[in-house]
Amino acid sequence: MADATNLEPQDAAAAEDDRSDLESLSGKASHSSLDSLELERLELAHDLWLLTWRGVLCISPKRGSAKRVLDLGTGTGVWAMDFADEQIGTTVIGVDLSPT
Structure with a gap:
């Protein structure tokens, strides 16, 4: 939009x-x-989850072998982009109502 x-x-x-x-x-x-304050909050939440999980983006047992990943409610898309960078060869699609 x-x-x-x-x-x-x-x-x-x-x-x-x-x-x-x-x-x-x-x-x-x-x-x-989304306003800039909400975008900052979402980025902070992502950073806190990374700290909580010691930098691990995904704990699924199929993490290393997944060819396609769908991130529903992707928000800012930071998780999807980070996961795609980490998992070379995996197609990551992020979907959200917001056009950010």
Whole structure:
């Protein structure tokens, strides 16, 4: 979804409608418009998990042999990118409602 501040008025209204549709799907506000504070929080959470697991990104027994990995709710995508860098030859796809 494009940034509503850079759109023509009719496009901005459509973007706002899309955001409302996403929010109504879950019955609560979604993270369809992440602000910089929320992005920082997600990055910090990733760093804390890495500290907790001593740098291990995935504890699955299939970690070394996985050819494809799907990260649902990928957020900033930092885990998916780190995992793809670590697991050469593995296709990693990150999916999220937010376009970040």
